[in-house]
Amino acid sequence: MRTSAGMENSQPRFDSAPINESTYRWFVVRVLLIMGLLQIASSVALVMYFSHQIAQVSSNCSMQNNAQCLNESQWKAIQDLLEKNKQESLAPVADALIGPRREFRVPERLHCKTKKDQKQSALPPEKPSAHLPIRADKNFIQNTTRPTMIYWDSSNGLAHIHNMSYSDGKIKVNQEGLYYVYAKTCFRHNLEVSEELRAVENGIQLLQYVYHIKHTRQHENLLLMKSGSVKHWNKHVKFRLYCIHQGGLFPLKSGDDLFVKVSYASLLDPTQEASYLGAFKLE
Template identity: 35%
Template sequence: MAANDYRGYLRNHMDMEQGGSRFQPPTQSTHRPLIFGTLAVMGLLQVASSVTILLHLTGYLREVDLSSAQPIEEVHSEPIIADPFKEIKKKERSRKKDPTPIAHLSVKTPMDFASTDPNVLTTVHWNQFHGTLKKVKYHDGRFVMEEQGLYYMYAKTCFRYAPDHASKKQDVSNVQLIQYIFHESHTQTKLKPVLLSKSGATFNFSDPKYNMYCVQQGRSVQLKQSDGLFVNVSNSWLLDPEPEGTYFGVFKLST
């Protein structure tokens, strides 16, 4: 009885081992196609996704470039190129419409300066038809300003004496040759000229043939509209009538 039970146990144990061998785990060869297929699909999906993202970004960047190119051209190119030329043209037009005040006149001839008294000052008159007058008026030996500003004035007067050609003999052993520049302000109730500058010297014209001396001076001065400038000299009878030697001028520096 016991022997039969033992043989039954052994038979059952062998049957179990044989039956268990039927369900062996699959080998690696059966999983490889599935793994490779899965990786291939994932790779294709990743490539497709990358291409889609790249195309989307490329299209977006082109839209940004196209939308931003026109404003940049309109905003920056025109002012940088066109504006300087516009400013230059405006300045040229303003200069043509508004010239700088300037005046330059030479001495007026013939002169009728007969006084030989050194204490008597004579106002020099200028030839308004031979010279330049722009935005400066001339009246009775005076420059009259049409607009206020800072001006530079200058004057040159030459004195000469030739005994052989003199109409009458005069004592020129100790003669004063002085040039004065005066300023008249239109705001004064009583017109009283103000001396701006003077220059000259005392000479002894001893040469029997020809004697000459020139005085030249200039300075800046602030002038108002309708203010006047004029030149006085002593011993005006010795004044040189040549326009190259005796002249008067003024021009505006700034406002």
């Protein structure tokens, strides 16, 4: 028994617990180190990718007027990624990604705009308006008292037309509302060019009519304004001038037309300052 016990006591004993614990700790350290390196590598790759994309978009938008910028959905995806990274304690990576966003401010709308576009978008929409002088090259029939439609110039001199249209002597309304309508015509008497007045000794009736074509199925003509006078222009008077100016407020609808008729249209002053037709929408 003693011999057996002595032999057992003489045999070396190996304690495996310290070796296993050390190996386990070293394995855990290596795993954490590898995970950390992979996370850092992926973060750096994200920084480089998004920085390149943002720099490229910024360069394109500064060099081209019609370049497309990142839209709101794309920026939202980036911001979501940043929030996720922040939650994972990657503050340096998040700051690197959001930095270019702070430097390059993208408008709230989907596309970049030039300074000219931004200036135009800041202006309120232009109200409907028109001012058309008489066409100087229009030759009217002489020796007639029958009212004749006047034709206007929509593209030269003092002419302008916005959010309205013009065709064949008529201004067309495109937006319903309350409009101020005005018209002016000047008749001039010059014996050197007005041969028809040599026979007029008892007076000449000069009239101006402003009409409104109501946009209905019948397209009925309504007389808005009328003015005139009887002038005694005879062969003993070499030169005379008479002007008629009218204006008033009228409710108009989209599709309605405005036009002017006058008697003795051949006597009209052809200068753009003397005879014109206009309208503009009020608030």
